[in-house]
Amino acid sequence: MPRRPLVVGNWKMNGTRASSLKLISEILAGLPSDARADVGVCPSAVFIPEVANALQGKSVRLGSQNVADQDQGAFTGEISAPMLREFGVSLAIVGHSERRAIYGETDALVAARYAKAIAHGVTPILCVGETLDEREANKTFSVIDTQLAAVIDLCGVESLSQAVVAYEPVWAIGTGRTATTEQAQEVHAYIRSKIADLNADVASKLQILYGGSMKPDNAAALLSQPDVDGGLIGGAALDASSFLAICLAAN
Numbered sequence: 469m470p471r472r473p474l475v476v477g478n479w480k481m482n483g484t485r486a487s488s489l490k491l492i493s494e495i496l497a498g499l500p501s502d503a504r505a506d507v508g509v510c511p512s513a514v515f516i517p518e519v520a521n522a523l524q525g526k527s528v529r530l531g532s533q534n535v536a537d538q539d540q541g542a543f544t545g546e547i548s549a550p551m552l553r554e555f556g557v558s559l560a561i562v563g564h565s566e567r568r569a570i571y572g573e574t575d576a577l578v579a580a581r582y583a584k585a586i587a588h589g590v591t592p593i594l595c596v597g598e599t600l601d602e603r604e605a606n607k608t609f610s611v612i613d614t615q616l617a618a619v620i621d622l623c624g625v626e627s628l629s630q631a632v633v634a635y636e637p638v639w640a641i642g643t644g645r646t647a648t649t650e651q652a653q654e655v656h657a658y659i660r661s662k663i664a665d666l667n668a669d670v671a672s673k674l675q676i677l678y679g680g681s682m683k684p685d686n687a688a689a690l691l692s693q694p695d696v697d698g699g700l701i702g703g704a705a706l707d708a709s710s711f712l713a714i715c716l717a718a719n
């Protein structure tokens with residue numbers, strides 16, 4: 469059974485209340501009704517309630533850019549999976565490289581966030597990927613092994629049947645530098661084979677997204693790779709026509 473494509477926009481800390489509503493209404497207006505690909509958007513957390521309203525009765529999924537590793541309590545600044553669920557959030561990015569690099573999130577913390585998403589029926593989008601130094605030192609696969617092992621050790625390989633993985637080479641995020649189709653396919657196939665060693669069924673159904681300067685002009689080639697099941701889109705997700713063009717390429 470072919471895996472269903474998934475395209476998710478990560479709006480990061482961009483936009484205003486008004487521009488977020490404009491963006492979601494343009495996306496909704498432009499999506500074909502017979503689209504094969506699933507589509508999701510991750511607005512800034514403060515705009516989630518209004519974007520959730522706009523998405524009432526629509527098939528576009530609502531995502532969060534992170535999720536707490538706790539359910540409630542004295543965790544200033546965090547937003548828990550049950551809170552997100554109240555607003556219809558069904559996706560949560562975990563382990564984005566900006567969280568790992570800028571805010572020091574460790575593999576253990578990322579795994580704890582992932583576990584809470586799973587426990588509350590929110591699909592984690594687990595981001596993995598190497599820096600340029602790690603790639604040049606031939607450490608790409610070992611970095612990904614460690615990042616995957618953190619969640620598998622905590623939650624078991626079966627948890628990946630309720631998750632999505634995003635391969636995001638750090639050197640390609642927001643840089644305009646994209647992995648070649650061969651580089652992306654090589655790592656996606658590696659991720660799938662590592663998981664298949666533990667559970668072939670989970671591996672064959674797992675959606676593995678590519679993220680890193682995916683744009684309308686490179687999306688079709690990346691998405692045509694056998695193990696690339698969609699995209700996690702940063703910059704191009706802030707422009708409705710670019711995002712829609714990528715969604716169309718995923719169809």
Ligand code: PEP
Nearest residue numbers: 641642679680681702703
């Ligand atoms: C991202 O931040 O997840 C991302 C893929 O960003 P960009 O598309 O801008 O490289």
